[in-house]
Amino acid sequence: xxxxQPNTFRAGPDERGHFGIFGGRxxxxxxxxxxxxLEEAYRAAQKDPEFxxxxxxxxxxxxxxxxxxxxxxxxxxxxxxxxxxxKRDELNHTGSHKINNTLGQILLARRMGKTRIxxxxxxxxxxxxxxxxxxxxxxxxxxxxxxxxxxxxxxxVFRMKLLGAEVVxxxxxxxxxxxxxxxxxxxxxxxxxxxxxxxxTAAGPHPYPEMVRDFQSVIGNEVREQxxxxxxRLPDALVAAVGGGSNAIGLFHxxxxxxxxxxxxxxxxxxxxxxxxxxxxxxxxxxxxxxxxGNRTYLLxxxxxxxxxxxxxxAGLDYPGVGPEHSYLRETGRVxxxxxxxxxxxxxxxxxxxxxxxxxALEPAHALAQVMKLAPEMPEDEIIVMNMCGRGDKDVxxxxxxMGWDL
Amino acid sequence: MxxxxxxxxxxxxxxxxxxxxxxxxxxFVMAGDPDxxxxxQIVKALxxxxxxxxxxxxxxxxxxxxxxxxxxxxxxxLKAHQTMVRTLEIVERxxxxxxxxxxxxxxxxxxxxxxxxERFLSDAAAVGVxxxxxxxxxxxxxxxxxxxxxxxxxxxxxxxxxxTDDERxxxxxxxxxxxxxxxxxxxxxxxKALDTDRVAASVARIKAKTDLPVAVGFGVRTPEQAKTVAxxxxxxVVGTALVEAVRTSLDGEGRATDGTVSAVGDxxxxxxxxxxxxxxxPA
Numbered sequence: 289x290x291x292x293q294p295n296t297f298r299a300g301p302d303e304r305g306h307f308g309i310f311g312g313r314x315x316x317x318x319x320x321x322x323x324x325x326l327e328e329a330y331r332a333a334q335k336d337p338e339f340x341x342x343x344x345x346x347x348x349x350x351x352x353x354x355x356x357x358x359x360x361x362x363x364x365x366x367x368x369x370x371x372x373x374x375k376r377d378e379l380n381h382t383g384s385h386k387i388n389n390t391l392g393q394i395l396l397a398r399r400m401g402k403t404r405i406x407x408x409x410x411x412x413x414x415x416x417x418x419x420x421x422x423x424x425x426x427x428x429x430x431x432x433x434x435x436x437x438x439x440x441x442x443x444x445v446f447r448m449k450l451l452g453a454e455v456v457x458x459x460x461x462x463x464x465x466x467x468x469x470x471x472x473x474x475x476x477x478x479x480x481x482x483x484x485x486x487x488x489t490a491a492g493p494h495p496y497p498e499m500v501r502d503f504q505s506v507i508g509n510e511v512r513e514q515x516x517x518x519x520x521r522l523p524d525a526l527v528a529a530v531g532g533g534s535n536a537i538g539l540f541h542x543x544x545x546x547x548x549x550x551x552x553x554x555x556x557x558x559x560x561x562x563x564x565x566x567x568x569x570x571x572x573x574x575x576x577x578x579x580x581x582g583n584r585t586y587l588l589x590x591x592x593x594x595x596x597x598x599x600x601x602x603a604g605l606d607y608p609g610v611g612p613e614h615s616y617l618r619e620t621g622r623v624x625x626x627x628x629x630x631x632x633x634x635x636x637x638x639x640x641x642x643x644x645x646x647x648x649a650l651e652p653a654h655a656l657a658q659v660m661k662l663a664p665e666m667p668e669d670e671i672i673v674m675n676m677c678g679r680g681d682k683d684v685x686x687x688x689x690x691m692g693w694d695l
Numbered sequence: 696m697x698x699x700x701x702x703x704x705x706x707x708x709x710x711x712x713x714x715x716x717x718x719x720x721x722x723f724v725m726a727g728d729p730d731x732x733x734x735x736q737i738v739k740a741l742x743x744x745x746x747x748x749x750x751x752x753x754x755x756x757x758x759x760x761x762x763x764x765x766x767x768x769x770x771x772x773l774k775a776h777q778t779m780v781r782t783l784e785i786v787e788r789x790x791x792x793x794x795x796x797x798x799x800x801x802x803x804x805x806x807x808x809x810x811x812x813e814r815f816l817s818d819a820a821a822v823g824v825x826x827x828x829x830x831x832x833x834x835x836x837x838x839x840x841x842x843x844x845x846x847x848x849x850x851x852x853x854x855x856x857x858x859t860d861d862e863r864x865x866x867x868x869x870x871x872x873x874x875x876x877x878x879x880x881x882x883x884x885x886x887k888a889l890d891t892d893r894v895a896a897s898v899a900r901i902k903a904k905t906d907l908p909v910a911v912g913f914g915v916r917t918p919e920q921a922k923t924v925a926x927x928x929x930x931x932v933v934g935t936a937l938v939e940a941v942r943t944s945l946d947g948e949g950r951a952t953d954g955t956v957s958a959v960g961d962x963x964x965x966x967x968x969x970x971x972x973x974x975x976x977p978a
Contacts, residue, residue, distance in 0.1 A: 304835065314804060314831040316760040318856040318881050321863055460766065466757065473759040478882040480858055579804045579831065580757060592778045593809025595756045 297544035297622050300613065305494020305583075307616035313493040315582045318477045327495045329400045334502075339395060346391050350424070351381045353388075353506065357514035357673070362643045370524065370666035372659055374676040375511055375539065378649065384678035385507060385535045386417035386488060392503035394421040397484035404483045405429045408472040410437055410465035410531065411604035411651065412444025413678055414488030419453035429453040432471040435463035437603045444682050462597040465531075465607045469581050489532025490611035493582030497611050504538025511673055512542055524670040525662060527552045528677065529655040530625065531569070531605035533614045535677035541613075544622060553614060554658045556600035557627030569598035571610045572618045572625040585612040601630040601686065602650035604678070632657040634690055637680065649678030650686065702850025702873035704825045705748065705797040709874060709908040709929060712747055718925035719747035720970045721910050722963055723801065723934030725768035726751045726785055727777025728941055733951040734772070735785045737941070737959050742796045744960040745967025748874075748910075748930065749789075750828070753782050753802030760830045762885035768938040771949060779810045787822035799826035799852060799873070804840070812840055816847040826850035826873040834866050841870050855901055857881050857893075864904050874908040874930060875901055882913065885935030889914035895927035918969030925973035933966055 300307040313323055333339040347353040355376045364372045377385040397405060405427050409415030415431040422429035431448055435457040438445050448455050461467040469492075476485045490500040515523050526543060528536035530553040543549045558568030568574065571586045578587040580595060588596040588608035600606045617623040628636075633650055636657035641647050648656060652675060659674050666672070680687070688695040700706070712719040722741050727734050741749050754769035754777050761769070786798050800819065807815050807829065819827070827844055834841075834853070841851040850873030858881055859867055868875065879894055898909050911924050912932025924931045937959055944958040945951065 313833065313835055315833060316830050316856075317833055317854045317867065318760070318858050318878065320833045320835065321858045321860065461756070470757050470759050474762070474883045477760055480881050579808055581759070582831070587805075589805070589809060591809075593755075593806035594773060595805070 293620060297617065297620065298541065300616065301494060301498050305498070307613045308619060309577070310584050310612035310615040311494055311497055312584050313582060314579050314584065315493045316477060318480055322480055323493050326400070329396055330495050330499055333396055333399060342395055343392055347388070347506065351387045351391060352379065354510045355379050357511060357518060359518070360644050363640065364663070366643055367660060367663040369663040369668060370670040370672045371668070372663055373515070373523070373671065373673045374646070375507060375673060376676055377507060377535065378652070378676045378679035382413070382417045382420050383681065384413040384417065384649065385504060385538065385675070386414045387420065388506055388538065389488065389500050389503040389534060390414070390417040390421045390486060393486045393499070394425055397486065398425065400484065402482065402484035403427065404479065405486050406432065406472050406475050406483055407486045407488060408432045408465065408468040409488060410434070410468070410606055411602065411649070412437065412441040412448065412682060413604060415453070415455070416444050416447050416451070418486050418488070419448040419451035422453065423451045430475065431455050432458055432468040432475070434465060434468045435459045437464055437468070440686055441603055441682055442685065464597070464603070466595065473581070488534065490534040490537045490613060491532045491581060491583055491585065491609060497583065497613055500534050501537045501541055501613060504534050505541050507535065507538040507675060508540060508542035511539065515671065515673060519671055522546055522549055523673045524548070524666065525550045525552065525672045527554060527655045527659050527662070527672060528675040529554050529605060529651045530572070530610060530614060531556065531607050531651065532609070533611040535675050537611060537613055539675045540623060551623045552658055552662070553623050553625040554654045555625055555627045556598070556602055556605035556654060557629040558599040560629055561627050566596045567599040568627060569600045569605050569607060570627040571608055572614060573627050575608070577615065580609050583612045585609050585615045586618065601633060601690070602654065604649070604651040605654065626658060628654040628657040634687065636660055637687060646676065647680035648676055649680045650683045651678055652676050701845045701848050702797070702826050704795065705850055705873040708747055708795070708797050713929070718928055718970055718973060719908070719910065719930040720745060720921070720963070720967050721748040721750060721912070721930045721932040722746040722937060723750040723752060723932065724937055724941070724959065725754060725765065725772050726782040727754060727772030727775055728768045728938065729771050729945055729949060729951050729955070730775040731777060731781045731785065733955055735788055736956045738785055738789050739792070740956050740960040741963055742793060744963035746963050748797045748799065750799045750801045750932070750934070751782065751785065753779065753800055753806055755803040755806055758803060760883055762883040762935065764885045764935045764939050764942070767942065779806055779815070783818055783822050786824055790823040797825040798823065799828060800824055801828040802830070804829050804831050807840065812843060816844055816849060820847045820849055824849060826852045828852045828854065828876060830854070834869065837870050845870065845872060852876055854878050857897070861900070864901065868905045871905070871907060874910050875905060876932065877901060877909055877911045877928070878913045879911050880913050884913060889920055889924070891920070891923045894924055898928045918965045921966045921969035922973045925970040931970055937962060
């Protein structure tokens with residue numbers, strides 16, 4: 289389905305948090321007053337030069353921004369088509385793009401006088417980034433993490449604990465990101481006065497999708513400058529992995545109105561999207577609109593509106609929903625969303641490691657697998673920028689297991 | 696065509712109970728827990744045991760505002776293949792023999808949205824649903840379902856919480872009908888002990904702004920607590936304790952036993968006695 293093309297793709301959300309029909313504020317009454325005051329605090333922060341100055345300073349001196357834009361020469365040569373650049377957000381402090389958002393939100397939580405931080409995490413990257421900023425600002429931190437993810441992301445669990453966070457394994461459901469988010473919402477409802485919920489992806493009730501996007505847009509804004517400096521023009525294609533979709537929207541948003549820039553969002557195809565097994569997390573490819581976790585968006589659900597458990601080799605993409613702005617960009621046709629299977633991502637993971645000496649996280653390995661399909665079909669004078677949104681250290685055990693190595 | 700007054704049956708029942716000089720007992724059970732047939736028998740047993748208003752949970756995989764007991768009840772129902780169609784069938788079959796006890800469906804938005812809002816309201820009205828509580832539809836989203844529900848003659852019952860301050864309260868009450876459900880603690884269902892001292896003040900705060908009856912829930916488990924709340928409010932809501940009674944009555948495989956329906960009925964009987972024991976309220 290394609291809806292009428294707007295004059296700009298960058299105007300959303302409206303004042304009630306809608307991107308087209310998506311987004312909104314679907315939360316329990318207990319949380320509603322807090323959501324409204326969060327929005328108020330965010331609007332005030334946006335207008336305050338001191339907030340911007342503080343965030344810029346931390347981004348530069350603490351997180352290490354700007355991250356480089358790197359021409360992957362050997363990969364480009366291997367694929368034999370368009371030039372492939374990596375936006376190196378895996379080089380950030382804590383090893384992923386997640387720190388961009390947690391720094392912004394921790395400053396906001398402090399402005400709101402909140403004394404306790406909670407977060408959900410899938411792969412553990414957001415949990416680590418949250419635990420990190422909580423350590424930095426001396427705030428207690430509780431991270432909810434699905435029990436399945438606790439098991440498959442042990443290095444990150446240990447990092448969070450070292451940083452002083454309490455990690456609460458969630459056994460409900462399949463024990464993945466969705467269940468962690470439910471439990472974080474339950475904590476928030478219970479401790480609403482003291483607690484700030486630091487959501488890690490561009491989803492949830494308004495204003496989170498907008499706010500997380502804004503904090504992550506530093507990625508795309510830097511790319512615009514860096515690619516101009518390197519090539520004297522904008523790229524022909526952007527590619528990023530989409531779970532909830534925060535790294536992707538951060539890269540995409542500054543380019544949405546540049547009509548000549550083609551944009552691909554890459555979903556987790558798991559074991560493949562065909563059939564009724566639902567062993568994937570491709571909500572934009574195979575789901576339909578519904579309401580979960582505070583927003584209307586594409587969801588994996590059965591005929592009765594019950595949410596399905598997805599599957600992905602990548603814990604960070606293992607979520608049956610997606611940020612509402614991506615749903616909007618799908619319906620308007622501005623962004624093309626495609627699934628990549630576990631096996632394709634594994635192949636890309638190994639290729640990148642051997643050819644470029646960069647061990648990618650399994651999330652951007654999905655994006656890379658799409659780059660491997662696109663680049664050979666594009667002429668050599670065209671440019672692809674892919675967001676290398678996280679490093680793969682956390683995934684070596686998962687990959688080792690897949691490859692049959694006993695670690 | 697003029698739709699009936701939304702939730703007329705609810706208003707009549709609260710008035711009747713008030714005329715008896717007491718508070719109403721509002722009971723929550725999960726549709727399809729532990730299976731559709733047993734849950735119909737449980738629902739039928741509720742008014743006989745002394746329940747005045749029945750809330751029936753529509754199970755959902757991701758009940759973000761519920762504690763472990765009601766989460767588990769929903770999952771038991773889903774495991775037994777409960778669907779929205781079957782939930783509406785429970786209401787329809789209940790209505791074959793009880794035309795007066797108000798029925799309120801309670802749950803989350805997605806199963807309704809998936810069923811289709813218009814189709815849902817039309818089917819719900821047809822089988823005799825009187826009210827809806829949809830936890831994740833705040834007043835800011837009234838145009839989604841609340842206003843169409845009122846047009847269909849179904850009351851949209853709003854939760855007011857300790858975080859709903861005086862400034863926000865009129866906003867929450869504006870399109871409310873049937874009764875106001877005061878959530879006595881900030882938290883998920885069943886998680887905290889009831890703070891009985893604050894209930895009276897909170898009920899008074901809400902009643903200053905509305906003529907609707909105010910029922911109080913979250914944390915009421917025992918006949919003694921029901922009695923205490925009944926002295927301060929127009930209604931007492933009990934949910935977690937009832938779904939726990941279902942759970943403890945099941946066999947090792949999670950199936951209903953001969954004691955399942957009576958376990959719920961007995962507890963409701965005791966709670967009803969507690970409510971009727973409360974100091975008589977001015978009629």
